Amino acid sequence: MNAIIAEGLVKTFGSGDKAVKAVSGVDLTVDEGTVVSMLGPNGAGKTTTVRMLTTLLPIDGGRALVAGYDVADQPQAVRSSIGLSGQFAAVDENLTGRENLWMFGRLYQLSSKQAARRADELLEQFSLTDAADRPSKTYSGGMRRRLDLAGSLVIHPKILFLDEPTTGLDPASRLDLWDIIRQRVRGGATILLTTQYLEEADALADRIVVIDHGRIIAEGTADELKAKVGGERIEVVVHDPALMQRAIEILQRGSDGQCVVDEHTRKLTVPTTMGSKGLVHVIRDLDEHKVEIDDIALRRPTLDDVFLELTGRHAEDEAASTDAAAGTDAAAGTDAAAKEAAK
């Protein structure tokens, strides 16, 4: 059963020559009870997609079903089935935590009593009981974010939209929030989570869709995406530049992949399918041939590698070049990655 289905979603801002397609043809399905992370840099179209799916923005093209309801035709039914927690902690800072949650409950059409009881439960679950009767403007950033998330859970929504829930939080608060999100998942919630943090998608999501320039450029599990960059690699930093060629030959021998050479840092990278056994072989061979090394490591690909491969630039590289469309084709991507590595 699909909790969220989107087909060919389009959103255009502005009109005429100035029209900008923020989202151009996004297809997305999220199965019930799973976490899908939408991963992409700033301006990729993540928030716009979420805003369309949560009825905040009219859909310009395509259609979307959330909890079985058509977003365009049955917005109130969608709103009754979802919780949304955005980038900004959208709570009333002059109200206390308890008052905020009570108000949200009342606006979800709970009775005053139900809303008060639910507020108590949520304050307890989110460790906000001690601060419950203080105006929320006195809260720390992490506490506000927790309150905001609590606000989106008032009606036990089946589907949660979390738009960059940890952006701007300190590491400890981020881990707290991850725990809370994992608890929701264990409780059976369906979550669409947007993030620009690769490790966040890796840590929380069952499936990842990579979005860039308003299009989905890849999707799969974290492992599937990592497999696209060719599994593990061995990285060697050679001490003496004169021995580079010998080192390359050795590395090439134990691998069916291409050895990437960075002359400047004397770093050699080669794909391996043998894991740590391959690493042992390489160390032994290098030692036998008297190639001194400064550093050697078996490196598992990160999602950043995936992004680099797909787009030719780093995911968190804000000043991305305009001709970043290196394509989704794996070969072209490898070239781009190689070029990037060769710089």
Added chain:
Amino acid sequence: MSTTDLTPSTTTQPPKNSGLSQVLNDTMIIAWRNIRGGLRVPDTQIYMFIQPIMFVLLFAYVFGGAIQVPGAENIAGAYREYLMAGIFVQTMAFAVAPASVGLADDMHKGLIDRFRSLPMARSGVIAGRVVSDLASQFVVLIIMMICGLIVGWRVHNGVLPFLGGVGLMLLFAFAMLWVGALIGLSVGNPQVAASAGLIWLFPVVFLSNAFVPPESMPTVVRNIAEWNPISALVAAARDLFGNQSIIVSDAWPMQNAVLAALLWCVVIIGVFAPLAVRKYKAAASK
């Protein structure tokens, strides 16, 4: 997370209220939230009182002596009676400020998005703002009337016209709230809204009969002043409270002040309320 979390007691139930009762419920919740939150930042409320009180003192005791009220040239204290209606109308017109700042603040902080993602009545956020601001304008009006009584303002026309006057003032505040709502939703930033809401209002109020009889102005300015909505409201308030003995001007709004004031209110509401509602619906599309 505890297992109570999954109890289906409140799970995604369809809204129980529908139609009008939901609109009322949501409006009152938002109004409650505005008032509750507003009382926690008393400084903004206090400034709402200080400014008109300052005007009363300034005009009653500094400028007032130099201003001749037509038909009451030699009566001591006549200007203070004349002045108060102007102060009331000005105070009501300044309802623009809390409405614009309040809504701009909600937009700025993402609260409007939160509200729009809830299955609440679409009109609740604006209507709640209007209700709470109208309530606070009513309190301000009472304070200004007490202030007026202290400096010598009196009601001469009996209870019904007085109540009519109070009602007219609140109707005008209601109309101006929509202007404020439109400004607040358009600028979307509380600091900008604070100045954008008021900067044009001072000249508009001064270019009227609020503080100075238009008879003393040059013809062109005088004509503008006589047709200024503020003038109609002020003249109507003076009529209803009995603060002006003779009407010198023969301009239609001055001769039919109460009718003109009502018409102006209707026009302002008719123009700005739909615009504000439309702006609210489009606000998140930015």
